[in-house]
Amino acid sequence: MDIEPVEDPSELPQGLPGWLRNTNRNPNIIAAIRRARRVLPGDPDFGDPLSAAGDSGPQAAARAADRLMPEREAATREVSLATLQLWQAVTERVSGRPANSEVTLVFTDLVSFSSWSLEAGDDATLRLLRRVAQVAEPPVLDAGGQIVKRMGDGMMAVFTDPAIAVRATLEALGAVDTVEVDGYTPRMRAGIHTGRPQRIGSDWLGVDVNVAARVMERATRGGLIISGVTLEKISAEDLDSLGVSIKRVRRQVFAPRQAGVPADLMMYRVTANRDASAEEETDDAE
Numbered sequence: 001m002d003i004e005p006v007e008d009p010s011e012l013p014q015g016l017p018g019w020l021r022n023t024n025r026n027p028n029i030i031a032a033i034r035r036a037r038r039v040l041p042g043d044p045d046f047g048d049p050l051s052a053a054g055d056s057g058p059q060a061a062a063r064a065a066d067r068l069m070p071e072r073e074a075a076t077r078e079v080s081l082a083t084l085q086l087w088q089a090v091t092e093r094v095s096g097r098p099a100n101s102e103v104t105l106v107f108t109d110l111v112s113f114s115s116w117s118l119e120a121g122d123d124a125t126l127r128l129l130r131r132v133a134q135v136a137e138p139p140v141l142d143a144g145g146q147i148v149k150r151m152g153d154g155m156m157a158v159f160t161d162p163a164i165a166v167r168a169t170l171e172a173l174g175a176v177d178t179v180e181v182d183g184y185t186p187r188m189r190a191g192i193h194t195g196r197p198q199r200i201g202s203d204w205l206g207v208d209v210n211v212a213a214r215v216m217e218r219a220t221r222g223g224l225i226i227s228g229v230t231l232e233k234i235s236a237e238d239l240d241s242l243g244v245s246i247k248r249v250r251r252q253v254f255a256p257r258q259a260g261v262p263a264d265l266m267m268y269r270v271t272a273n274r275d276a277s278a279e280e281e282t283d284d285a286e
Contacts, residue, residue: 111187128184
């Protein structure tokens with residue numbers, strides 16, 4: 001490890017304050033601390049806008065530290081972030097939550113929403129979105145789901161249990177069916193996939209997130225589509241308690257394969273038994 005020797009503070013004309021300032025800005029010292037952070041537990045890039053975007057104690061402290069120490073190239077900043085990095089790692093280890101834990105991802109949006117909103121205007125569109133959020137989000141939150149982000153006419157949520165995710169999503173879809181604005185009743189679609197995405201702050205990134213979004217897109221006329229991975233995670237007893245019908249979604253003969261979806265990924269339409277007969281026509285059309 002090559003670190004330039006620092007001068008004796010007594011020999012510097014600016015005295016101890018200047019010596020401390022120069023040492024703090026020494027590029028070799030800063031580089032050495034950054035290399036050390038690479039072997040410490042936790043996220044070695046902890047402190048950037050993504051890793052500090054969550055609501056945990058270390059992340060909140062990192063945001064405060066970034067404001068209090070605006071100088072990006074400083075040894076003191078790297079030492080502070082190293083401490084927070086360790087704090088975050090210990091917190092996750094004590095809570096028993098692995099860095100990339102398995103979660104079930106849910107994506108929703110409204111079918112043909114853009115076309116309707118262009119004709120309906122801003123006022124009606126805002127009233128519709130507010131009403132949809134009022135009825136669709138409570139089933140997700142009440143079931144222990146976390147709404148990661150709201151995306152205009154849809155949302156992304158995560159659950160720790162796939163069966164609970166399916167139940168909550170079906171309740172949300174049914175609730176949206178009761179919404180009416182200026183004579184228009186929206187139709188929501190949803191996709192569910194289970195995997196191990198990368199958690200960055202309060203967001204989730206990675207291939208499994210993209211797959212979940214593509215699964216939702218397969219529900220072209222609304223309703224709920226889940227991946228075969230998610231279906232395999234739900235026990236027979238839980239399926240019985242959900243009271244649903246499961247039907248494999250056939251791939252359209254001439255449709256191109258969805259980008260980002262594994263070629264062997266199977267998808268299934270999930271329908272509440274009370275609505276199964278009404279969904280047959282929609283399912284055959286996809």
